[in-house]
Each structure stands twice: as C-alpha cells, then as structure tokens.
Amino acid sequence: MTSIQSTARKRSTPTRPGDRIFRGTSVAAALTILATLAGVALFLTVEGIPGVLASPDEVKHGTTFIDYVVPLVFGTLLAAVLALAMAIPVAIGVALYISHYAPRRLAATLGYVIDLLAAVPSVVYGVWGISFLATALVPVYGWLERTLGFIPLFAGPASATGRTILTASIVLAVMVLPVITALCREIFLQTPRLHEEAALALGATRWEMAKLAIFPYARSGIISASMLGLGRALGETMAVAMVLSASGVITVNLISSTNPSTIAANIALTFNEATGLTVNALIASGLVLFLLTFLVNFAARAIVERRKDFSGAN
Amino acid sequence: MTSTMQSPTSSPTPSPEIAQSLRGRSLPTWAPKAFGAAAVALALVGVFGPVGFWLVFVAWLVAAVIPLWSMIVEGRRKATDRFVTLLVTTAFVIALFPLGSILTTVVSRGAPVLGSEFFTYSMRNIVGEGGGIYHALMGTLLITAAAAAISVPIGLFTAIYLIEYGEGKRLARWIRFLVDVMTGIPSIVAGLFAYALFVIFFGPGVRMGIGGAVALSVLMIPVVVRSCEEMLKLVPNELREASYALGVPKWRTIVKVVLPTALAGIVTGVTLAVARVIGETAPLLIIAGLTDSVNFNLFDGRMATLPVFTYFSIITPGVPPGPSIERAWGAALVLLIIVMLLNLAARLVSYFFSPKGER
Numbered sequence: 001m002t003s004i005q006s007t008a009r010k011r012s013t014p015t016r017p018g019d020r021i022f023r024g025t026s027v028a029a030a031l032t033i034l035a036t037l038a039g040v041a042l043f044l045t046v047e048g049i050p051g052v053l054a055s056p057d058e059v060k061h062g063t064t065f066i067d068y069v070v071p072l073v074f075g076t077l078l079a080a081v082l083a084l085a086m087a088i089p090v091a092i093g094v095a096l097y098i099s100h101y102a103p104r105r106l107a108a109t110l111g112y113v114i115d116l117l118a119a120v121p122s123v124v125y126g127v128w129g130i131s132f133l134a135t136a137l138v139p140v141y142g143w144l145e146r147t148l149g150f151i152p153l154f155a156g157p158a159s160a161t162g163r164t165i166l167t168a169s170i171v172l173a174v175m176v177l178p179v180i181t182a183l184c185r186e187i188f189l190q191t192p193r194l195h196e197e198a199a200l201a202l203g204a205t206r207w208e209m210a211k212l213a214i215f216p217y218a219r220s221g222i223i224s225a226s227m228l229g230l231g232r233a234l235g236e237t238m239a240v241a242m243v244l245s246a247s248g249v250i251t252v253n254l255i256s257s258t259n260p261s262t263i264a265a266n267i268a269l270t271f272n273e274a275t276g277l278t279v280n281a282l283i284a285s286g287l288v289l290f291l292l293t294f295l296v297n298f299a300a301r302a303i304v305e306r307r308k309d310f311s312g313a314n
Numbered sequence: 315m316t317s318t319m320q321s322p323t324s325s326p327t328p329s330p331e332i333a334q335s336l337r338g339r340s341l342p343t344w345a346p347k348a349f350g351a352a353a354v355a356l357a358l359v360g361v362f363g364p365v366g367f368w369l370v371f372v373a374w375l376v377a378a379v380i381p382l383w384s385m386i387v388e389g390r391r392k393a394t395d396r397f398v399t400l401l402v403t404t405a406f407v408i409a410l411f412p413l414g415s416i417l418t419t420v421v422s423r424g425a426p427v428l429g430s431e432f433f434t435y436s437m438r439n440i441v442g443e444g445g446g447i448y449h450a451l452m453g454t455l456l457i458t459a460a461a462a463a464i465s466v467p468i469g470l471f472t473a474i475y476l477i478e479y480g481e482g483k484r485l486a487r488w489i490r491f492l493v494d495v496m497t498g499i500p501s502i503v504a505g506l507f508a509y510a511l512f513v514i515f516f517g518p519g520v521r522m523g524i525g526g527a528v529a530l531s532v533l534m535i536p537v538v539v540r541s542c543e544e545m546l547k548l549v550p551n552e553l554r555e556a557s558y559a560l561g562v563p564k565w566r567t568i569v570k571v572v573l574p575t576a577l578a579g580i581v582t583g584v585t586l587a588v589a590r591v592i593g594e595t596a597p598l599l600i601i602a603g604l605t606d607s608v609n610f611n612l613f614d615g616r617m618a619t620l621p622v623f624t625y626f627s628i629i630t631p632g633v634p635p636g637p638s639i640e641r642a643w644g645a646a647l648v649l650l651i652i653v654m655l656l657n658l659a660a661r662l663v664s665y666f667f668s669p670k671g672e673r
Contacts, residue, residue, distance in 0.1 A: 034492060
C-alpha cells in the first residue's frame with residue numbers, strides 16, 4: 001500500500017521549473033526581510049560605535065555619549081508615559097462606546113471616524129500642535145501654575161509660547177489614541193456573547209456586565225494594546241520635534257519653557273547641521289531608541305502570545 | 315405542566331401595583347434622551363456659536379443631572395451605570411475634538427492658499443510671496459512610487475511564502491516574528507538605517523531620493539506583508555484543492571486562483587500602506603533633505619517632499635514669515651487630502667470588489 005502510494009506521488013509531482021522559480025522567489029523575499037532587519041541592527045551599530053566612543057571634544061554636544069543620551073532617554077520616556085496616561089482611559093472609553101454603547105447602526109461609522117485620526121500625517125499634527133494647541137494652552141498653563149504651583153509638576157514659570165513637554169504629550173496622546181482604541185475595540189467585540197448575556201440575565205446593569213464579562217476577558221489585550229501604543233509614542237518624531245522647545249535638561253516640570261528633548265526629536269532637529277562624529281553619536285542614539293521600542297513591542301507581543309490560548313485576544 | 319397552565323384563577327399579568335413594586339422605581343424613559351439632546355445642543359452652540367467654549371462644560375453638567383437624579387430615584391447601582399454611560403460617551407466626544415480641530419484649522423487656513431500657481435510653481439528663486447509645491451508634490455509622488463515598487467513585490471512574495479510554502483516551518487515562524495519587530499521600527503530609525511546604508515557607498519552627507527524610498531520601504535513592507543497574509547488566509551482551501559485536482563502546478567494555482575481571489579483585499583492593503591508612508595516626514599528629513607528646485611532624478615541629490623517642505627516652511631519661515639507659513643498650511647492641506655483620498659479609495663475597493671460574503 002505504502003509503496004503504491006509513494007510511486008503514485010512520485011509520478012504525479014514532476015519538478016516543474018515554474019514551481020522551483022516561484023518557490024525560490026518567495027523564499028528570497030522572506031529572506032530579504034531577515035536581511036533588512038539584520039541590516040538595520042548592523043549598520044546602526046557599525047555607524048554608531050564611533051559616536052559612542054568619541055571623546056567629548058570631538059563632538060558638537062561636548063559630553064560623553066552616556067551624559068548625552070541619558071537626558072534624551074528621560075525625555076522620551078517622560079513624554080511617552082504622560083501621553084499614555086492621558087490616552088489609555090480615553091481609548092478604553094471610546095472602544096467601549098463603539099463596541100457596546102453606541103447605536104448598532106452607527107458603530108462601524110464611528111469606528112471609521114476614530115480611524116481617521118490615525119490617518120492624519122504626523123507633520124500635520126505638528127503644524128496643528130505648534131500653531132493651534134500650544135497657543136490655546138498658554139492660559140491653561142498660567143492657571144495651572146497659579147493654582148497647582150506647589151506640585152513640582154506644575155512649578156512653572158509657565159511657558160509663554162505653550163511649547164512644553166505637556167503640549168507635546170497631548171499631541172502624542174491624540175496620535176496613539178486611535179491605535180489603542182482600534183485594538184481594544186477588536187478585543188471587546190470578541191467577548192463571548194454568552195458571558196455577556198449570562199451577566200445580564202443575573203440582573204447586572206450594563207456597567208456591571210462590562211466589569212464582570214468584558215474587562216476580565218480583555219485585560220491582557222488592553223495591556224498589550226497600551227504597550228503597542230507606548231512603542232508608537234516612544235518613536236514618534238515630528239510632532240514632538242515641532243511642538244517642543246527643548247533644552248536637554250532633566251526636569252519633571254511639565255509647563256516651563258525649559259524641557260527635556262526626546263531621542264527622535266533630537267535626531268530630527270540636529271541631524272542636518274551635524275558633521276563628523278556628531279552624526280555617529282546621533283545614529284547611536286537612534287540605536288538606543290530602536291532597542292527601547294523593540295523591548296516594549298517584544299513585551300507586548302509576549303503578553304498577547306502568553307494569553308492567546310485561553311482568551312482568544314490577539 | 316398542563317395543570318399549571320390551565321389554572322384558571324391566576325391572571326397572566328400581575329396587577330399594576332405588584333409590577334411596579336417588582337420593577338422598582340425608575341426614571342421616565344424620555345429623561346436621558348431629553349437631557350442628552352439638551353447637552354448636545356448646548357455643546358454645539360459652545361463650539362460653533364458666539365458664546366464661548368465654557369458652554370461645553372455647562373453642557374456636560376446638564377448631562378450629569380441624569381446620574382444624580384437616578385441616584386435619588388433608582389438607587390446606587392443604576393446611578394453608577396448611568397454615570398459610566400455618561401463617561402464613556404464623554405470619552406468619545408473628547409476624541410472627536412482634536413479630529414474636528416485639526417480638520418477645521420487645516421482646511422480653513424490651507425484652502426485660501428490653494429491655487430494654480432501653488433500647484434505649478436516650485437520654490438526656485440522665490441523670496442517672500444508666491445511659489446508653490448510642484449517640486450515637493452513630484453518628489454513625494456516619485457519617492458512613494460519607488461517605495462511601493464520596492465515593498466509590494468517583497469511584501470507580497472513574503473506573504474505567499476508564509477501562507478503557501480512556510481506552513482509550520484521554523485523559518486516562517488521567525489519571519490512572522492521579524493515582521494512584527496519591523497512594524498515597531500520608529501520612522502526616524504528607518505531614516506537613519508537608509509543613511510547608514512548609503513553612506514557606505516556614497517560617503518558622508520549623502521542625500522538622495524532613492525534613499526528616502528528605501529527608508530519608506532522599511533516602514534511599508536511589514537504593513538504589506540501583514541495585510542496580504544490576512545487576505546491569502548481568507549482564500550478557501552477548496553479552491554486550491556480543486557485546482558490541484560485538475561493537475562495545475564502549484565505556482566499557476568497561486569497566480570491564477572489564489573491571487574485573483576484575494577486581489578481586492580491586497581489592493582486595499584497596499585493602498586492603506588501607501589497612505590501610511592506618504593505622510594512620513596522623519597526618514598525623508600534625514601535622507602532626502604530639501605531643495606527649492608524640481609528634481610525628477612531619484613538617484614541624484616536632494617529631493618523635496620511635501621511633509622519635509624511643510625516642516626521647514628513652518629520651522630524656518632525666513633523673513634517675512636507670513637508667506638512661508640501660509641505655504642506650510644497649504645502643503646499640509648494637500649497632504650491631508652491625498653491621505654484621505656487614499657483611505658477612501660481603499661475602502662471603496664474593499665467594498666465593491668471583495669468577493670461576496672466576506673464584507
């Protein structure tokens with residue numbers, strides 16, 4: 001029986017040149033991706049190492065690489081974390097509204113409307129942030145300084161242009177909002193119908209149903225969506241570069257005119273004037289950013305992967 | 315069973331008093347709708363009307379009457395439920411504000427700038443007023459087209475490998491993981507990669523349109539792979555098996571059966587990927603730079619693009635700043651229109667051309 005089958009198979013699949021070429025092309029394409037990522041890591045490292053090793057008097061910023069990059073990492077994390085603190089609650093609310101509260105007929109359309117936010121190019125966000133949002137927030141910052149000035153976050157003096165790290169974080173929050181919303185919405189919609197109906201049948205109100213059925217089911221999904229949003233906020237360049245007036249300090253004062261810069265914004269702002277080893281230092285800081293976002297994304301995927309089997313949220 | 319059904323004394327509906335006591339007291343059904351409508355009207359007046367933005371907060375307070383009233387009449391649990399409904403709706407309205415604000419500012423400040431000169435002139439030898447975005451528009455179209463020409467074949471063939479050839483293989487698992495990693499690459503890092511790559515061949519300070527295309531491809535390939543993979547997954551296995559049963563070779567099955575079935579989805583995915591990268595600024599700032607003249611050669615020197623042009627027009631407006639900032643708004647509007655049209659086109663393609671039953 002087996003011998004008949006094997007001979008039959010041998011006869012029915014002759015090696016056709018077309019098949020071999022097509023298969024070879026697709027494997028080559030897949031390997032290109034491997035090569036590209038290896039290339040990103042390799043070229044950034046090769047070009048970055050001289051920048052890391054450069055002595056302070058060889059580069060424009062005049063410090064060692066560690067002293068140069070630490071304030072930037074701080075600024076990057078601060079802006080991203082602030083943005084997420086604002087975006088996550090709103091995103092969960094919006095996702096819940098679209099998935100469970102909005103009228104059924106409108107829900108898909110409202111989803112598209114929020115997705116439009118994701119389509120707006122980052123440079124447009126920058127233009128909007130610098131000329132509309134920053135000026136609109138100046139009086140708000142003055143008020144924050146007067147009433148909440150005793151908190152170090154709002155110690156002031158309030159910026160006269162409104163181009164502070166808080167403004168940049170608000171723009172970032174708007175930019176990551178559609179990303180987190182879209183993922184959360186998908187996960188909320190996957191909640192088993194029977195769980196929801198069981199909760200309602202026991203007399204739960206709609207909010208209690210959400211607490212009992214939706215959130216426990218979606219928890220890992222919400223966490224990973226937030227981390228993917230964090231990865232996005234860490235790497236976002238233009239909006240921060242345009243909105244923030246940065247001076248490379250480490251401070252938690254959110255509303256003053258001296259703000260920490262972020263890695264990505266710093267590269268965008270200084271790359272065109274940079275020469276020699278300064279370029280290498282900038283590339284090295286880019287490598288640091290790459291590793292940072294890689295770790296965050298990796299953690300997010302790991303959470304999804306770990307919970308996938310029993311939650312269905314991916 | 316039948317005996318309980320036939321008991322003649324009990325009426326099928328309880329008396330009104332008993333029903334009332336069982337249900338508990340509740341708000342009249344018109345109340346949430348009425349207060350919601352009043353709040354929406356007030357908020358609209360606050361946003362568009364002459365009174366002031368503070369009216370939006372008044373509107374929210376009006377809507378907040380419902381949970382308070384419910385607290386008194388219906389008790390804590392129902393009140394919490396109504397309050398959460400209010401919060402969730404508020405979150406959605408908050409999300410609408412930036413969208414509305416961006417669209418209205420960009421359209422109102424960009425629309426007056428658009429004219430025939432704006433689209434047909436470059437910025438060569440222009441100081442102050444006049445000039446246009448012809449060079450930037452051409453640069454954006456050329457670089458994005460080149461990026462698509464690089465990414466679509468690589469992305470599509472990778473997806474074909476993952477679905478048709480790589481099932482269960484270790485290489486396929488690795489490629490899937492790496493595509494995920496690639497999705498997370500910050501755009502500025504893609505620009506630095508293209509720069510670091512081109513420096514090896516052309517020396518320090520290199521600026522080139524094709525470098526921008528390479529950087530954009532790094533961002534575009536994972537999006538294309540992802541969407542094509544999803545679409546190829548949707549092609550029913552029966553179609554492939556039917557084709558094999560007729561003795562058609564595997565590669566002709568893919569070309570003639572699998573790809574045509576998934577074509578609408580693939581076109582949608584590619585269009586969305588193009589829409590995503592056409593607005594990218596950071597990588598082009600690094601590797602393509604900016605020039606005032608028209609440059610049609612991807613392999614020779616600096617090339618202006620719309621996002622970079624917008625960025626420099628508003629960051630370094632020169633003296634007097636007015637005309638340059640106006641041009642920035644105009645360019646931002648053109649960019650926004652292009653992106654929105656691409657998104658719309660993608661939706662229309664997927665709506666009209668996807669196989670029936672998958673919508």
